[in-house]
Amino acid sequence: MQKSIYLPLVAGFALCASGTFAQTPVLQVMTYDSFVSEWGPGPAIEAAFEAVCGCDLQFIGTGDGAALLARLQLEGPRTEADIVLGLDTNLIAAARETGLFAPHGINAALDLPLTWDDPDFLPFDWGYFAFVGNVGEDAPTSLRVLADSDIRIVIQDPRSSTPGLGLLMWVKTAYPDTAADLWADLADNIVTVTPGWSEAYGLFLEGEADAVLSYTTSPAYHLIAEEDDSKVAWAFDEGHYMQVEVAAKVAGTDQPELADQFLAFMVSDAFQSIIPETNWMYPAVVPEGGLPAGFETLITPATALLLSPEDAAAIRDVALDEWRNALSQ
Amino acid sequence: MAQRAVAIAPRWPGAAAAALVLVLTIGTLAAVGWRAEWQRGLSPADWAAIRFTVTQALVSAGLSVLLAIPVARALARRQFRGRAALITLMGAPFLLPVVVAVIGLLAVFGRAGVVNSALVWLGLPAISIFGFHGVVLAHVFFNLPLAIRLILQGWLVIPAERFRLAASLNAPVGRLLEWPMLRAVVPGVFLVIFLICLTSFAVALTLGGGPRATTVELAIYQALRFDFDLGRAALLACVQFGLCVLAAAVVWRLSLVDTMGAGLDRTVQRWDLRWPMLDYLMIALVAAFLFTPLAMVVWRGVPGLALLPAEVWAAAGRSVIVAAASALLCTCMALALALRGGRMVAITGVLPLAASGLVVGTGAFLLVYPFINPARLALPVTVLVNATLALPFALRAIGQTVEGIDRDFGRLGASLGLSRWGWVRIVVLPRIRRPLGFGAGLAAALSMGDLGVIALFAGEAQQTLPLAMYRLMGAYRMEAAAGAALMLLALSLAAFWICDRGGRGNADL
Numbered sequence: 001m002q003k004s005i006y007l008p009l010v011a012g013f014a015l016c017a018s019g020t021f022a023q024t025p026v027l028q029v030m031t032y033d034s035f036v037s038e039w040g041p042g043p044a045i046e047a048a049f050e051a052v053c054g055c056d057l058q059f060i061g062t063g064d065g066a067a068l069l070a071r072l073q074l075e076g077p078r079t080e081a082d083i084v085l086g087l088d089t090n091l092i093a094a095a096r097e098t099g100l101f102a103p104h105g106i107n108a109a110l111d112l113p114l115t116w117d118d119p120d121f122l123p124f125d126w127g128y129f130a131f132v133g134n135v136g137e138d139a140p141t142s143l144r145v146l147a148d149s150d151i152r153i154v155i156q157d158p159r160s161s162t163p164g165l166g167l168l169m170w171v172k173t174a175y176p177d178t179a180a181d182l183w184a185d186l187a188d189n190i191v192t193v194t195p196g197w198s199e200a201y202g203l204f205l206e207g208e209a210d211a212v213l214s215y216t217t218s219p220a221y222h223l224i225a226e227e228d229d230s231k232v233a234w235a236f237d238e239g240h241y242m243q244v245e246v247a248a249k250v251a252g253t254d255q256p257e258l259a260d261q262f263l264a265f266m267v268s269d270a271f272q273s274i275i276p277e278t279n280w281m282y283p284a285v286v287p288e289g290g291l292p293a294g295f296e297t298l299i300t301p302a303t304a305l306l307l308s309p310e311d312a313a314a315i316r317d318v319a320l321d322e323w324r325n326a327l328s329q
Numbered sequence: 330m331a332q333r334a335v336a337i338a339p340r341w342p343g344a345a346a347a348a349l350v351l352v353l354t355i356g357t358l359a360a361v362g363w364r365a366e367w368q369r370g371l372s373p374a375d376w377a378a379i380r381f382t383v384t385q386a387l388v389s390a391g392l393s394v395l396l397a398i399p400v401a402r403a404l405a406r407r408q409f410r411g412r413a414a415l416i417t418l419m420g421a422p423f424l425l426p427v428v429v430a431v432i433g434l435l436a437v438f439g440r441a442g443v444v445n446s447a448l449v450w451l452g453l454p455a456i457s458i459f460g461f462h463g464v465v466l467a468h469v470f471f472n473l474p475l476a477i478r479l480i481l482q483g484w485l486v487i488p489a490e491r492f493r494l495a496a497s498l499n500a501p502v503g504r505l506l507e508w509p510m511l512r513a514v515v516p517g518v519f520l521v522i523f524l525i526c527l528t529s530f531a532v533a534l535t536l537g538g539g540p541r542a543t544t545v546e547l548a549i550y551q552a553l554r555f556d557f558d559l560g561r562a563a564l565l566a567c568v569q570f571g572l573c574v575l576a577a578a579v580v581w582r583l584s585l586v587d588t589m590g591a592g593l594d595r596t597v598q599r600w601d602l603r604w605p606m607l608d609y610l611m612i613a614l615v616a617a618f619l620f621t622p623l624a625m626v627v628w629r630g631v632p633g634l635a636l637l638p639a640e641v642w643a644a645a646g647r648s649v650i651v652a653a654a655s656a657l658l659c660t661c662m663a664l665a666l667a668l669r670g671g672r673m674v675a676i677t678g679v680l681p682l683a684a685s686g687l688v689v690g691t692g693a694f695l696l697v698y699p700f701i702n703p704a705r706l707a708l709p710v711t712v713l714v715n716a717t718l719a720l721p722f723a724l725r726a727i728g729q730t731v732e733g734i735d736r737d738f739g740r741l742g743a744s745l746g747l748s749r750w751g752w753v754r755i756v757v758l759p760r761i762r763r764p765l766g767f768g769a770g771l772a773a774a775l776s777m778g779d780l781g782v783i784a785l786f787a788g789e790a791q792q793t794l795p796l797a798m799y800r801l802m803g804a805y806r807m808e809a810a811a812g813a814a815l816m817l818l819a820l821s822l823a824a825f826w827i828c829d830r831g832g833r834g835n836a837d838l
Contacts, residue, residue, distance in 0.1 A: 157540070160554065192538045195530070199431075
């Protein structure tokens with residue numbers, strides 16, 4: 001008697017198990033490398049989303065934001081990705097042009113310094129570009145003062161790095177007509193131009209430069225993770241250019257509901273509370289508990305600068321030529 | 330004599346290896362070009378990049394070779410304690426991932442580095458490493474060891490009998506033996522280093538001090554990553570291949586073939602040695618130049634080792650497997666190509682050097698993508714591409730020797746009626762053990778440090794050690810990254826040492 005109950009039970013259990021296994025839907029999120037690394041937000045976000053979605057969340061990591069877009073363009077409409085996460089405002093125009101994305105349809109109250117009403121691309125975090133230097137050393141108060149000083153800085157190449165491109169836009173927005181002059185004056189401050197953020201930041205920490213182009217939130221990493229309060233971001237009078245990182249749903253996704261669910265999850269507390277101390281950026285929606293202790297020490301720029309994706313795309317080539325000519329003298 | 334090689338060595342493996350090289354170099358380029366929407370030709374900025382690229386490559390390669398000759402000569406004719414270890418360690422700079430080496434160089438030549446601290450202490454003005462000279466310095470740092478090793482091989486294959494004969498006739502060794510050897514070896518070494526510098530990207534940009542130091546490879550990167558302009562990327566890659574073919578053609582006109590007859594593999598004894606101090610001084614200076622930055626990498630890396638997360642160790646294991654597989658594949662391909670011989674093989678042997686890693690990666694991605702998810706092939710493709718990219722070095726190391734064997738023992742082999750495989754096994758393999766081991770070591774170490782292909786293909790599960798190191802840096806964890814860099818240095822050197830040592834066997838070096 002006992003046996004006859006026991007056996008079908010086991011069989012049924014096994015069937016159930018294999019059934020759920022086969023039907024677990026998979027959501028593929030294509031993102032940049034540092035997002036998925038075990039020091040980035042990826043692992044915690046995967047666990048949090050899988051706890052509520054009954055699905056398998058898989059990240060596809062590839063290079064930086066620009067590499068992400070290039071990978072998507074290589075794959076074209078046949079891409080297996082359901083969500084693309086990690087583009088920034090300078091890449092949105094090119095991303096939109098691919099026609100691969102669908103509207104997100106989400107109405108969330110975002111805590112950005114600017115209003116955001118893009119129908120396709122939804123922010124998940126943001127930050128201000130800033131020069132980061134050492135506490136107690138000369139801190140210039142504007143791009144102009146920096147250019148006139150003999151402070152030594154290291155920057156990233158706008159042709160291969162997203163922060164580098166951010167600085168290009170920063171200068172062009174702050175000095176629309178005289179950007180070339182500012183670059184010419186900055187030229188003798190620039191120790192070197194690196195291919196990516198990591199190299200530049202490494203050079204700065206090695207003492208090769210007085211400051212590096214990074215984010216206003218960079219000192220928070222040193223403060224919170226290393227208990228080191230010797231790094232400071234310089235507040236500039238012209239205002240600070242912003243980087244807004246966005247995600248979007250791929251139009252051809254085979255998991256449209258799950259993709260929508262993920263985007264809604266992305267602007268919820270569970271996702272947003274992970275961002276500050278893993279991606280070291282400001283969350284797009286400040287979670288209920290507020291920002292982590294330490295973030296209150298960061299500078300808050302008076303003016304936030306940001307070009308619309310279309311304007312950014314339009315002036316990029318001109319700004320790049322100005323930059324190259326000024327620094328090639 | 331040409332028929333000799335044809336008659337004795339099996340031909341199909343060489344053809345297969347050449348085909349693989351062509352697919353991965355020209356084939357990937359064609360795949361990129363096929364997908365391109367052709368828009369415009371080269372811009373003035375592209376031309377400036379081409380000029381800069383060629384100039385710095387010429388200067389870097391010239392300087393590396395000029396410095397390498399006296400050092401290789403000193404190493405070839407002096408015996409001292411620790412010589413073998415020194416020669417192995419000399420391979421290290423060439424094997425280092427760029428970022429690691431640059432940080433090591435900066436620790437010596439940078440603003441807060443050893444040299445400037447000393448200058449300041451002496452009351453002298455500080456020097457800056459950034460600029461054209463910085464690019465050349467870094468390229469010499471990377472390539473001088475390679476030049477020394479390749480030229481040293483040349484010295485070591487001069488048969489002992491010739492030195493004996495020269496000594497008994499009191500004839501000038503330099504003019505009669507060394508100069509012809511250098512005429513045969515140096516142009517090829519120059520070509521290899523010129524081509525390495527031609528495709529340099531991160532070194533030139535990081536130390537170049539600004540957009541003046543834009544190389545063609547950076548322009549390709551920009552075209553692929555930022556503009557998604559496949560046409561321009563393909564065009565620039567063609568320019569790179571064009572420069573490669575041009576340089577190869579010039580170099581082959583300059584090369585001479587050694588025709589002085591064979592030796593019996595005796596240990597070389599020299600009777601013409603004067604000025605020992607000069608040789609030792611030369612060796613000491615070069616060792617200081619090469620090893621101080623390496624010592625800095627070790628010094629900075631030790632505290633980081635304790636901070637390494639478990640994931641990095643798994644990544645290291647993956648890197649070791651990739652390195653072993655591509656060393657094996659590379660050695661087989663090089664042997665097959667060298668046995669086949671001929672000019673077409675020589676061309677396929679240098680093509681990978683001129684190939685842009687980015688175009689190869691992108692092209693491979695485009696070729697693979699219609700059939701299978703590239704992430705699944707990340708490691709096999711990395712092995713394949715790395716074996717191909719390291720092929721020129723392995724081929725350069727064994728090519729000369731294999732040609733010589735054909736010339737010197739071909740008739741004997743034919744008269745004994747040796748079968749094709751017997752010829753390879755009995756005559757060729759024992760003679761090329763040393764260069765073959767060296768080639769395998771280079772391939773293993775180079776793929777240990779490779780970042781290009783894996784970065785484009787890898788999903789989360791295929792992270793290799795260099796990728797893990799970059800991810801650590803990207804997450805602000807510079808100290809842990811320094812630990813990973815040290816681990817990479819140690820593993821690369823160990824892989825190189827094992828292969829190289831296995832090749833030497835009889836310890837006569």
